[in-house]
Amino acid sequence: MTEQVLTLETPAAPTPAHAERPSTGSRRPFDKLRADGGLWRLNWATVSVLVVRDLKRFFRQKSRVIGALVQPVIFWLVIGSGLGASFRIPGAEQVSYVQYFFPGIVMLVVLFTSIFTTMSVIEDRHKGFLQAVLVAPSSRVALVLGKTLGGVAIALCQAALFLTLMFFAGYHPRTVDWPLCVAILLFASIGLSSFGFAIAWWLDSTQGYHVVMSVLLLPLWILSGAMFPLRGASPIIGWLMRGNPMAYIVSGLRRALSAEQFSAISEASSSVTLELTVVIGFAAVALALAVFSCTGKRRKP
């Protein structure tokens, strides 16, 4: 047992050491934060440190970088070459399956990366770094934005890396509509990262997360037109595909990568405006959902 340092009955008067302390501490008046707009700056600082942290973590774990890239590449090559022999799109016989499948795989890269990055919220929140963010003065919206944009940044890096393989799929950078491509990827990853954040916050267990991934997200991806075209599918599947935001993401990517291929295989009813509207709408709704789940009144710690 250590000796008591202070006597209890007399609250200690400020010592010289105390008096010398700069005013960042106890002298700060309560209303200072609001008055100097410090809260805005603080929130932006929080968003940016969270994004930088996710990027640092990602690139430091080489296995993650490789895993997130190699898996889709294998998927693309194995399924692409397996189905390639029997797959023919009526009216667009010149499009090989490896080529057809490519935009869908870009989508898959974005899906995997966004979802798995925000999944870290589950563990981080109870025994990790996020606890420190949760008790910091910045708002929870900053936390949501920081984590989401972290997922977006990583997803975009991965997508960019994967897009360098476009030569092998018969696409050429000169014919790509880059602004559309970037817009679709950006909003798709915002939507998926936010969605990942929201379910991570609600589910609270990694197992539950994998269930959502395999029961909801992967089926949605398969029904997005990534693996087979909407045209010719059964009416129910067709209906499901039309209600699926991922279908518009894949469709938008396909259009951005090669307008020529797109017009050969897609339905005439689809338009750039519709695709962009759906993708931006999806991002907005998912982000709102993430903010809502994180700032709810009787939230869990």
Next chain:
Amino acid sequence: MSEMLLELDSLRRSFGKRVAVDNLSLSIRRGEIFGLLGPNGAGKSTAFHLLTGLLAADSGQVIFDGVALSPTDPRLRRRLGVVFQEPSLDDKLTGLENLQLGAALYGLRGRHAAKRIAEMSALVELTDRLHDPVEQYSGGMKRRLEIARVLLHRPDMLILDEPGRGIDQPTQRRIWEQLIELNRREKLTVLLTTHQPDEAEHCHRLAILDEGRLIACDSPDALKRCVGGDVIALESEHLDQIWPIVQRDFSTARRIENQIVVEVPRGHEVIPRLVEKLPAGVLRSVELRRPTLGDVFLHLTGRGLGATA
């Protein structure tokens, strides 16, 4: 400037039917080390979560420096430094990067942040390990790094949840030396939760919690005075056999875990008589001691601190 830095006024929080924190009212003075002592499940961690805004209270309020504030209010949070039971560090980043992140979360930037980082890492003696990834740190180093991080923004009050849990005795001692030094030199108010009597001894004042309720609040010495005189602890494999004998003579005798504990005024005089009455060879050990905080808890609740763990 009021004498009380933090006041909790009738805080209550339930989970379904279970009331985890029941009408908890406490006042913590500026510059003191204040402990919440109780076994697991006593409501310490819930109180910690209520105070740090990670849980919302059903009712009651928190008054900081004379102003009633929501625990999620950024003005309050700026003035608290919170250390969790599980380190809230990023293992994949270096010590320095963790400190930089911590500084940014509290709005410290540039040269000011760098200066504070240098000062605080020197204080916890981690300056030469700052460039190593935190995953290479030991448990004690992580806790020290975390303390350094939460001190960067010069909080008025440090709140620690079970600071001694999961680290060895020497490291615990070292952390306590640093905490006491900070408390003395910087007049830093410290609030901590613990279930360890040794750790509670460091506190200037203690609140003892049991089943969500405050059952006593005083200095460790005053609390120990409420136990009469000395404590005799008997250890035996045949407790069932000796329990009736001890109970007959000592109404204050209590059984906890593998011990019988008796509170008596003059222990050294009682021991020979007591041992005489017991059959030969049934005792493993007899201990005579001044009351510990564990004994205080036993006296107040009839249960040991570790009993409900």
